[in-house]
Amino acid sequence: MTAGPDRPEIHLLERELQLELEAAQPRIPRLQLRRPVAFLLLVVGILVLWEGVKLLGGTPWKAVGAGPGTPVIWNPPFRWAFANDLNLPHVWNIAYAMGQPFQRGADQTLLQYLVGAAFYTWREAALGFVLGSLLGLALATIFVHSRLAERAFVPYVIASQTVPIIALAPLIVFALGQGVLAVVVIATYLTFFPVTIAMLRGLRSFDPRALELLRSYGASRAGVFTKLRLPASMPYLFTALKIAATASIVGAIIGEDTGAIQAGLGRVITTFNQYYATGPEKLWAAIFVAAILGVTFFLLVRIAEIITLRNRPSIDA
Amino acid sequence: MSAAAGVAGRPAAEPSGPGGAGRAARAVRDYAPAVLVAVGGLLVWEAVIRLANLNAFILPAPSAIIGALIANWNGERFPLWQSALNTIIEAVGGFLIGTTAGVVVAFLAARWGGMRAMLLPLAIAANAIPIIAFAPLFNTWFGLLNPLSKMMMAAVLSFFPVMANVTRGLSGVDPSQIELMRSYAATQSTILRKVRIPNALPYFFTALKLASTLSLIGAIVAEYFGGQGSVLGRMIVQSASALKFDITWAAVSLAAIAGIVFYLVIALIERIAIPWHASSRSEG
Amino acid sequence: MAGSADTVPIVRIAGVDKVFAGREGGRTTALSAIDLDIRPGEFVSLIGPSGCGKSTLLRVIGDLVQPTKGAVSVNGKTAEQARRDRDYGMVFQAPVLFDWRSVEDNVKLPLEILGKDKAWRAKRAKEMLELVELGDFTKHMPYQLSGGMQQRVAIARALSFEPRILLMDEPFGALDEMTRERMNDEVLRIWQQTGTTVVFVTHSIPEAVYLSSRVVVMSARPGRITRVVDIDLPRPRSEGSRETPRYFELITEVREALRAGGGDVDDAGTPSAARTMAEGAVG
Numbered sequence: 001m002t003a004g005p006d007r008p009e010i011h012l013l014e015r016e017l018q019l020e021l022e023a024a025q026p027r028i029p030r031l032q033l034r035r036p037v038a039f040l041l042l043v044v045g046i047l048v049l050w051e052g053v054k055l056l057g058g059t060p061w062k063a064v065g066a067g068p069g070t071p072v073i074w075n076p077p078f079r080w081a082f083a084n085d086l087n088l089p090h091v092w093n094i095a096y097a098m099g100q101p102f103q104r105g106a107d108q109t110l111l112q113y114l115v116g117a118a119f120y121t122w123r124e125a126a127l128g129f130v131l132g133s134l135l136g137l138a139l140a141t142i143f144v145h146s147r148l149a150e151r152a153f154v155p156y157v158i159a160s161q162t163v164p165i166i167a168l169a170p171l172i173v174f175a176l177g178q179g180v181l182a183v184v185v186i187a188t189y190l191t192f193f194p195v196t197i198a199m200l201r202g203l204r205s206f207d208p209r210a211l212e213l214l215r216s217y218g219a220s221r222a223g224v225f226t227k228l229r230l231p232a233s234m235p236y237l238f239t240a241l242k243i244a245a246t247a248s249i250v251g252a253i254i255g256e257d258t259g260a261i262q263a264g265l266g267r268v269i270t271t272f273n274q275y276y277a278t279g280p281e282k283l284w285a286a287i288f289v290a291a292i293l294g295v296t297f298f299l300l301v302r303i304a305e306i307i308t309l310r311n312r313p314s315i316d317a
Numbered sequence: 318m319s320a321a322a323g324v325a326g327r328p329a330a331e332p333s334g335p336g337g338a339g340r341a342a343r344a345v346r347d348y349a350p351a352v353l354v355a356v357g358g359l360l361v362w363e364a365v366i367r368l369a370n371l372n373a374f375i376l377p378a379p380s381a382i383i384g385a386l387i388a389n390w391n392g393e394r395f396p397l398w399q400s401a402l403n404t405i406i407e408a409v410g411g412f413l414i415g416t417t418a419g420v421v422v423a424f425l426a427a428r429w430g431g432m433r434a435m436l437l438p439l440a441i442a443a444n445a446i447p448i449i450a451f452a453p454l455f456n457t458w459f460g461l462l463n464p465l466s467k468m469m470m471a472a473v474l475s476f477f478p479v480m481a482n483v484t485r486g487l488s489g490v491d492p493s494q495i496e497l498m499r500s501y502a503a504t505q506s507t508i509l510r511k512v513r514i515p516n517a518l519p520y521f522f523t524a525l526k527l528a529s530t531l532s533l534i535g536a537i538v539a540e541y542f543g544g545q546g547s548v549l550g551r552m553i554v555q556s557a558s559a560l561k562f563d564i565t566w567a568a569v570s571l572a573a574i575a576g577i578v579f580y581l582v583i584a585l586i587e588r589i590a591i592p593w594h595a596s597s598r599s600e601g
Numbered sequence: 602m603a604g605s606a607d608t609v610p611i612v613r614i615a616g617v618d619k620v621f622a623g624r625e626g627g628r629t630t631a632l633s634a635i636d637l638d639i640r641p642g643e644f645v646s647l648i649g650p651s652g653c654g655k656s657t658l659l660r661v662i663g664d665l666v667q668p669t670k671g672a673v674s675v676n677g678k679t680a681e682q683a684r685r686d687r688d689y690g691m692v693f694q695a696p697v698l699f700d701w702r703s704v705e706d707n708v709k710l711p712l713e714i715l716g717k718d719k720a721w722r723a724k725r726a727k728e729m730l731e732l733v734e735l736g737d738f739t740k741h742m743p744y745q746l747s748g749g750m751q752q753r754v755a756i757a758r759a760l761s762f763e764p765r766i767l768l769m770d771e772p773f774g775a776l777d778e779m780t781r782e783r784m785n786d787e788v789l790r791i792w793q794q795t796g797t798t799v800v801f802v803t804h805s806i807p808e809a810v811y812l813s814s815r816v817v818v819m820s821a822r823p824g825r826i827t828r829v830v831d832i833d834l835p836r837p838r839s840e841g842s843r844e845t846p847r848y849f850e851l852i853t854e855v856r857e858a859l860r861a862g863g864g865d866v867d868d869a870g871t872p873s874a875a876r877t878m879a880e881g882a883v884g
Contacts, residue, residue, distance in 0.1 A: 039438040042439055086457075151347060152351055153354065156354070156355075162526075162577050162580035163577065164572050166538060167550075170541070171553070171557055171569065174375075175562075246444060254449065254538060254541065276457055287454065290446075291447070295446060299445075
């Protein structure tokens with residue numbers, strides 16, 4: 001094969017043709033390992049970059065968890081402010097801090113404490129997620145069945161996408177009092193917007209010929225809904241639920257941060273932020289746990305999606 | 318071909334009755350319910366609070382909110398206009414930084430497939446991670462009182478949808494279009510200019526609309542985590558904790574208006590920049 | 602091959618194999634031992650069941666796919682050189698028009714790439730659109746045209762830079778029967794006016810017989826040429842040609858050749874068609 005400036009495209013075209021040839025043959029589903037491996041590589045890449053930066057331009061390296069006066073292991077050639085131990089602590093020091101008590105004299109380690117806080121936040125988020133999804137589903141169902149309701153309310157649901165609705169969070173906290181209720185309400189309304197909008201499309205995404213077929217059987221509205229509209233909307237629902245999973249956690253964290261309750265990750269992040277100068281590792285650890293919580297919730301929804309949609313032709317991007 | 322003239326595509330106008338009258342009637346039918354809900358909702362809201370003589374604590378009457386907005390426009394304790402301006406500067410600044418970075422990375426990713434393979438999981442992860450949890454760190458890095466710390470939060474939130482969408486637009490070209498260009502022996506740079514970039518423009522504008530809202534959210538949420546006082550986020554938190562909810566609502570309204578205007582400006586630019594897309598969409 | 606001795610062929614395909622390396626080490630033989638000569642000004646159709654490699658063969662001629670073995674020469678050059686010399690005009694099953702360009706600008710696209718000056722581009726686009734009888738639609742956007750009209754734009758575009766060879770990959774596969782027959786007459790008229798060599802991939806036996814000077818019958822697994830049928834229907838052909846006994850005899854001959862090759866023909870909606878259309882709808 002000759003080399004030319006436009007050669008790389010050939011592989012793409014050949015694959016297209018080849019897929020065409022293979023299309024007739026049945027395909028055995030295989031466990032997809034590429035995604036997780038790529039993700040793992042990404043995490044490793046970030047950690048390498050992180051420590052690489054500190055290797056070049058941070059504060060002198062010392063042993064893990066070492067106090068002042070301990071010998072210097074490595075002295076980086078540059079002194080970049082953003083890479084010093086305050087702004088960018090060592091990965092291993094964050095890991096070490098996870099195993100230490102979360103505050104002086106506490107009997108819980110930081111990790112135990114953070115996992116507890118994450119569960120607390122997740123419970124609020126999940127409750128809001130469920131309520132918001134049900135609310136969104138109910139509203140979308142009404143809107144696709146009533147033109148009048150759709151014309152009256154849908155413009156506002158759509159317009160809400162352009163408005164930073166999270167600005168309402170502090171208001172809700174002070175309105176509903178400091179408690180779990182306010183946090184759940186915030187998580188709920190951050191969930192119901194994407195679900196409503198996606199289901200407005202999803203509940204209409206069926207094949208119109210299938211509707212004619214069901215009509216020819218004399219199916220009722222309810223029958224059309226359960227046999228056609230709802231199954232056809234599932235891919236849209238899960239797309240929205242994945243967005244909502246993260247949004248509900250964002251809502252819970254913001255709700256906690258703006259002063260609703262004295263527990264949960266949002267509160268922990270605010271507290272550790274105040275004591276950042278004495279323990280930057282703690283805030284980093286809390287943020288990591290928040291990230292992991294987000295990814296875990298997202299993956300739970302993704303697994304539900306895979307199970308629900310397992311028999312559908314995949315349009316995996 | 319005479320038959321061809323007959324099938325001159327889908328006609329632009331729908332089969333409407335007597336011209337303008339039919340269109341007006343349809344406009345009334347389409348928009349009246351929404352307008353009625355808005356006007357009716359505001360009136361009922363105002364009426365209930367006045368008639369029931371409620372101590373409109375949490376939910377002040379619309380007139381009270383407008384009153385608070387005017388009274389505090391250049392207020393001593395709650396300077397709403399200055400705050401809105403500061404927040405908009407943070408959001409727009411972050412939006413510009415984030416979208417520029419997103420476009421640059423997307424072009425690099427479209428050029429090097431390996432980079433795309435690395436970015437995809439990053440984009441997915443970014444969707445799953447509550448990025449706003451990083452706001453306190455940004456405050457430490459860029460300075461609590463420096464608007465840059467809020468800008469960077471807005472930039473990070475804007476970055477991911479732009480990066481993901483533009484990458485998709487640049488690489489998700491119909492293979493036949495590439496084949497066609499190859500049959501003309503077109504160079505990669507010609508394919509980029511004539512096929513990939515035009516193909517990516519609708520994706521780009523979709524991302525810009527997302528980013529406009531996200532950048533405002535990023536700025537306001539970062540403000541919740543502390544910083545200079547005269548910004549909408551602080552106005553909202555402080556007025557709510559001072560139980561001056563009319564001011565809170567006024568600040569929230571300003572944030573909402575900023576969001577809508579930002580979005581509309583981008584939608585307008587989209588209409589001008591890619592007219593083929595908007596018109597083919599409205600027809601479909 | 603019958604009657605290929607008297608003139609120098611414009612396309613010479615000698616001993617071409619194409620093997621696609623599949624996933625998990627599997628290999629698919631798309632083309633096996635293909636020999637074919639095409640004379641200048643000929644109208645050659647490639648016909649065969651899905652997966653017989655007729656589209657792959659078309660792309661091997663057009664240097665969009667590299668053969669695993671064997672050689673293709675065009676006008677005495679390699680296929681790659683021919684592509685760089687802009688000897689090929691391609692027309693696909695989908696019109697592959699660019700949404701963001703008007704009808705006229707779509708036709709001008711190859712001329713821009715060839716670096717022709719502006720005045721010439723405009724003149725040429727106008728001529729070509731008049732040739733396909735779309736002179737009144739120059740400023741329209743693609744989405745405003747019907748499927749048949751879009752495909753005519755694609756043909757005008759393919760002819761705009763006067764390529765030596767027109768490669769058409771099931772160009773009318775997505776059209777209804779009436780439009781398809783009208784388009785067939787259109788293509789014949791253009792072919793006679795321009796004198797271009799045409800290689801035409803199709804699923805339809807009547808279409809292949811009506812249009813071609815020769816029909817190349819292929820069979821699948823592995824893709825190979827099983828017969829070449831000379832079409833001796835007199836030119837110019839028109840509606841009347843479709844009713845002559847000879848036309849039906851030739852159709853029968855091609856059908857039997859296909860059956861002998863063990864293929865099922867006329868299964869419209871190949872996977873590629875479905876995919877291209879789905880993508881078009883999304884974009």
